[in-house]
Amino acid sequence: xxxxxxxxxxxxxxxxxxxxxxxxxxxxxxxxxxxxxxxxxxxxxxxxxxxxxxxxxxxxxxxxxxxxxxxxxxxxxxxxxxxxxxxxxxxxxxxxxxxxxxxxxxxxxxxxxxxxxxxxxxxxxxxxxxxxxxxxxxxxxxxxxxxxxxxxxxxxxxxxxxxxxxxxxxxxxxxxxxxxxxxxxxxxxxxxxxxxxxxxxxxxxxxxxxxxxxxxxxxxxxxxxxxxxxxxxxxxxxxxxxxxxxxxxxxxxxxxxxxxxxxxxxxxxxxxxxxxxxxxxxxxxxxxxxxxxxxxxxxxxxxxxxxxxxxxxxxxxxxxxxxxxxxxxxxxxxxxxxxxxxxxxxx
Amino acid sequence: xxxxxxxxxxxxxxxxxxxxxxxxxxxxxxxxxxxxxxxxxxxxxxxxxxxxxxxxxxxxxxxxxxxxxxxxxxxxxxxxxxxxxxxxxxxxxxxxxxxxxxxxxxxxxxxxxxxxxxxxxxxxxxxxxxxxxxxxxxxxxxxxxxxxxxxxxxxxxxxxxxxxxxxxxxxxxxxxxxxxxxxxxxxxxxxxxxxxxxxxxxxxxxxxxxxxxxxxxxxxxxxxxxxxxxxxxxxxxxxxxxxxxxxxxxxxxxxxxxxxxxxxxxxxxxxxxxxxxxxxxxxxxxxxxxxxxxxxxxxxxxxxxxxxxxxxxxxxxxxxxxxxxxxxxxxxxxxxxxxxxxxxxxxxxxxxxxxxxxxx
Numbered sequence: 001x002x003x004x005x006x007x008x009x010x011x012x013x014x015x016x017x018x019x020x021x022x023x024x025x026x027x028x029x030x031x032x033x034x035x036x037x038x039x040x041x042x043x044x045x046x047x048x049x050x051x052x053x054x055x056x057x058x059x060x061x062x063x064x065x066x067x068x069x070x071x072x073x074x075x076x077x078x079x080x081x082x083x084x085x086x087x088x089x090x091x092x093x094x095x096x097x098x099x100x101x102x103x104x105x106x107x108x109x110x111x112x113x114x115x116x117x118x119x120x121x122x123x124x125x126x127x128x129x130x131x132x133x134x135x136x137x138x139x140x141x142x143x144x145x146x147x148x149x150x151x152x153x154x155x156x157x158x159x160x161x162x163x164x165x166x167x168x169x170x171x172x173x174x175x176x177x178x179x180x181x182x183x184x185x186x187x188x189x190x191x192x193x194x195x196x197x198x199x200x201x202x203x204x205x206x207x208x209x210x211x212x213x214x215x216x217x218x219x220x221x222x223x224x225x226x227x228x229x230x231x232x233x234x235x236x237x238x239x240x241x242x243x244x245x246x247x248x249x250x251x252x253x254x255x256x257x258x259x260x261x262x263x264x265x266x267x268x269x270x271x272x273x274x275x276x277x278x279x280x281x282x283x284x285x286x287x288x289x290x291x292x293x294x295x296x297x298x299x300x301x302x303x304x305x306x307x308x309x310x311x312x313x314x315x316x317x318x319x320x321x322x323x324x325x326x327x328x329x330x331x332x333x334x335x336x337x338x339x340x341x342x343x344x345x346x347x
Numbered sequence: 348x349x350x351x352x353x354x355x356x357x358x359x360x361x362x363x364x365x366x367x368x369x370x371x372x373x374x375x376x377x378x379x380x381x382x383x384x385x386x387x388x389x390x391x392x393x394x395x396x397x398x399x400x401x402x403x404x405x406x407x408x409x410x411x412x413x414x415x416x417x418x419x420x421x422x423x424x425x426x427x428x429x430x431x432x433x434x435x436x437x438x439x440x441x442x443x444x445x446x447x448x449x450x451x452x453x454x455x456x457x458x459x460x461x462x463x464x465x466x467x468x469x470x471x472x473x474x475x476x477x478x479x480x481x482x483x484x485x486x487x488x489x490x491x492x493x494x495x496x497x498x499x500x501x502x503x504x505x506x507x508x509x510x511x512x513x514x515x516x517x518x519x520x521x522x523x524x525x526x527x528x529x530x531x532x533x534x535x536x537x538x539x540x541x542x543x544x545x546x547x548x549x550x551x552x553x554x555x556x557x558x559x560x561x562x563x564x565x566x567x568x569x570x571x572x573x574x575x576x577x578x579x580x581x582x583x584x585x586x587x588x589x590x591x592x593x594x595x596x597x598x599x600x601x602x603x604x605x606x607x608x609x610x611x612x613x614x615x616x617x618x619x620x621x622x623x624x625x626x627x628x629x630x631x632x633x634x635x636x637x638x639x640x641x642x643x644x645x646x647x648x649x650x651x652x653x654x655x656x657x658x659x660x661x662x663x664x665x666x667x668x669x670x671x672x673x674x675x676x677x678x679x680x681x682x683x684x685x686x687x688x689x690x691x692x693x694x695x696x697x698x699x700x701x702x703x704x705x706x707x
């Protein structure tokens with residue numbers, strides 16, 4: 001696929017200018033050189049307060065940059081009028097929209113404003129695009145419902161449909177998965193991926209869902225607390241350690257081998273785990289939760305073989321002098337704990 | 348679930364229902380206009396009114412005079428005042444995303460009051476208020492002029508501030524504070540004034556729809572028309588602003604120029620009515636809510652015409668009550684609008700539970 005840049009920046013500096021009580025300008029991030037390509041999903045990640053929202057708002061023209069420039073299809077963003085910008089970039093913000101007496105269809109149709117005349121009358125072509133936006137986001141079942149009566153997940157899809165109706169080459173979303181439960185989060189991300197690939201729009205979203213971002217993004221933009229921005233494919237950023245360093249302050253451990261975060265500090269001994277893939281995966285999780293470190297190479301006194309046999313899972317636990325067969329993870333864990341206790345007592 | 352599915356009416360059907368409602372409102376306006384002409388201290392039969400309106404000959408010369416010189420100007424003033432205040436209130440509610448906003452929140456009404464107070468109370472000490480009252484035609488012009496100047500001064504101040512202050516909530520609070528300052532200045536003036544002057548000022552604050560003769564009505568009509576046309580032109584911006592300023596801007600709406608036009612429109616609507624009729628409260632807050640409930644939409648392209656009609660109807664109805672049909676008494680219109688309107692709004696809110704829900 002030929003890369004086609006939609007939005008790019010050159011030495012962009014974002015933040016807040018001197019105003020009122022603020023004596024000097026507040027720089028949130030600087031020397032930002034990023035590019036959003038056609039048909040790509042980019043996730044913007046960074047710790048709280050690192051400036052994700054400010055970057056999104058600056059790129060969508062809602063906030064003035066402090067320095068540097070933003071290019072929209074090769075032309076400087078500052079040369080675009082508000083109306084022209086709205087035909088190129090649409091946004092889904094964190095601002096809560098809970099208006100009553102407004103149907104979903106009406107809300108989606110507001111997305112046509114950059115194209116309609118002074119009174120906002122819709123042409124048949126406008127209606128066609130609105131219908132298409134409704135179809136693509138799967139909100140057809142509730143287009144006549146009042147916006148006030150939507151669930152958070154439904155509302156987010158409606159706001160995305162509105163952004164689609166704006167018929168722009170890129171959509172910038174600020175935390176579109178916040179406040180949503182897991183199925184809804186996955187659905188939104190899946191929808192955005194589908195849209196990026198089908199419509200060739202460039203989609204940028206900021207998120208806190210690190211593992212979801214790692215899986216879904218074609219590209220990552222990382223901002224650290226110092227206001228430095230790193231870009232690259234998720235895998236490259238993980239392998240070269242950038243990913244870990246950005247989230248250093250948050251004092252949790254990123255496990256490069258699994259691409260997820262360890263919630264529990266390993267405090268107990270190392271267990272050698274081997275066997276069938278699925279069984280090993282889930283057994284490992286349970287052991288890590290209990291505080292054991294799991295090793296995939298031989299050489300420890302405690303060994304577990306997890307296998308799938310005759311339609312059920314079975315665990316064989318071996319230590320220096322005994323061997324146990326367990327039929328559930330729960331049983332395995334309590335057996336491991338018993339062994340450990342007896343070792344402790346002997347010691 | 349049932350309740351929800353019942354509430355879901357298809358878009359096409361909804362549009363149909365809306366035009367039906369707008370038609371009904373137009374019909375209602377006509378009915379209340381005729382009722383307003385019929386009822387008063389003297390009840391004039393419907394047939395006679397039609398004859399007089401269509402320019403036919405009538406044996407009751409006095410009735411003809413009452414209709415042409417008193418009741419028609421009065422009813423037209425009611426229509427203009429009701430619709431202007433309501434459309435002004437609607438714009439303020441959407442602009443500030445606040446269900447309690449009304450046309451007076453920017454301090455424009457109190458600016459008019461200050462202008463009138465200065466003329467009535469300060470000028471009164473020099474020339475005596477009787478001079479103004481005796482030259483009744485000139486006097487009312489002076490009062491209208493003073494009120495217009497007062498509201499225009501506050502309008503200019505608000506516009507200047509709005510160029511500096513980008514945040515709408517801040518602007519709302521500044522508007523309320525300017526209102527407070529003008530009210531305080533009026534109070535100080537009252538404190539140093541003679542009781543007769545205060546009485547005259549008080550009577551002005553009661554509001555009156557009867558003070559605008561036909562030959563002056565056209566000025567009010569033109570100003571309200573201009574304000575109304577600007578408001579209709581702002582429909583699209585107001586729709587965008589429903590989602591908040593950021594979303595509005597992201598959808599290509601210039602928030603900074605919209606806010607200026609919205610402030611200008613509301614000032615023209617509220618300022619002119621206050622200048623001609625005195626401060627009339629309540630209508631501007633209540634009517635937008637009533638209209639939203641009736642039409643079930645927040646789309647300003649429908650809501651503005653609906654509010655225009657609803658405001659006119661409500662004001663005509665309040666005026667009928669204020670006339671106390673069959674008696675020679677006239678009650679202050681400002682009191683009646685609140686007295687009649689408040690229970691209606693309470694009823695609508697409790698029944699529909701959607702006053703607050705219109706805004707986040």
